[in-house]
Amino acid sequence: SIGGPFPASSHRCHHKQKHCLPIPQCGALSISPLLFHPHTKGSQIIMDTTQKAVKRQASFCNAITFSNRPVVIYEQVRLKITKKQCCWSGALRLGFTSKDPSRINPETLPKYACPDLVSQTGFWAKALPEEFANEGNIIAFWVDKKGRVFYRVNDSAAMLFFSGVRTTEPLWALIDVYGLTRGVQLLDVKTPAFTVP
Numbered sequence: 795s796i797g798g799p800f801p802a803s804s805h806r807c808h809h810k811q812k813h814c815l816p817i818p819q820c821g822a823l824s825i826s827p828l829l830f831h832p833h834t835k836g837s838q839i840i841m842d843t844t845q846k847a848v849k850r851q852a853s854f855c856n857a858i859t860f861s862n863r864p865v866v867i868y869e870q871v872r873l874k875i876t877k878k879q880c881c882w883s884g885a886l887r888l889g890f891t892s893k894d895p896s897r898i899n900p901e902t903l904p905k906y907a908c909p910d911l912v913s914q915t916g917f918w919a920k921a922l923p924e925e926f927a928n929e930g931n932i933i934a935f936w937v938d939k940k941g942r943v944f945y946r947v948n949d950s951a952a953m954l955f956f957s958g959v960r961t962t963e964p965l966w967a968l969i970d971v972y973g974l975t976r977g978v979q980l981l982d983v984k985t986p987a988f989t990v991p
Contacts (some may be wrong), residue, residue, distance in 0.1 A: 827982075829845035836855075836903055838853055838857045847979040857972060858904075860891065860966050863966070872933070874981055880974070882973040886975040888967075889920060907972070918943070918968075924974060
């Protein structure tokens with residue numbers, strides 16, 4: 795045990811050593827900032843040069859986006875709603891995909907994440923309730939090791955969003971800037987404490 799009475803040459807340490815070595819690498823994935831994928835996006839998406847903010851330029855659809863790298867289990871994807879547009883119904887669709895966005899042809903993206911994309915294997919998403927789609931709101935969502943997706947609005951308690959995500963493969967965040975939601979910005983990543991329900 796670290797800091798315990800056993801010297802470094804103890805047999806106890808030798809037995810554990812091979813299991814301990816990979817641990818520092820586990821967090822390596824979360825070092826690079828989470829950005830929007832620069833190329834695979836819906837035809838109506840305009841992205842800023844930092845790849846942290848996207849806006850739908852017209853209509854209410856064709857605005858599917860992805861993260862630029864896989865997310866880590868329990869890693870929060872944090873979004874600020876920067877622009878809301880009246881006259882439409884429905885709001886942001888959030889979820890994950892096991893398909894590498896770099897291997898998806900943007901021209902093959904459907905108009906809608908729900909139901910079009912989620913009917914395909916390896917895509918999971920759900921609509922954010924419209925009452926949470928207000929300008930300035932910060933939405934965080936993440937997946938746990940059981941494949942359950944949780945979300946939180948501003949400082950609210952974590953709420954179960956949906957389940958059934960396959961966590962045995964790398965997962966990229968999926969964000970459909972749909973309906974009332976016209977623009978979103980990615981915020982710094984946080985990993986929540988493992989106290990979600």
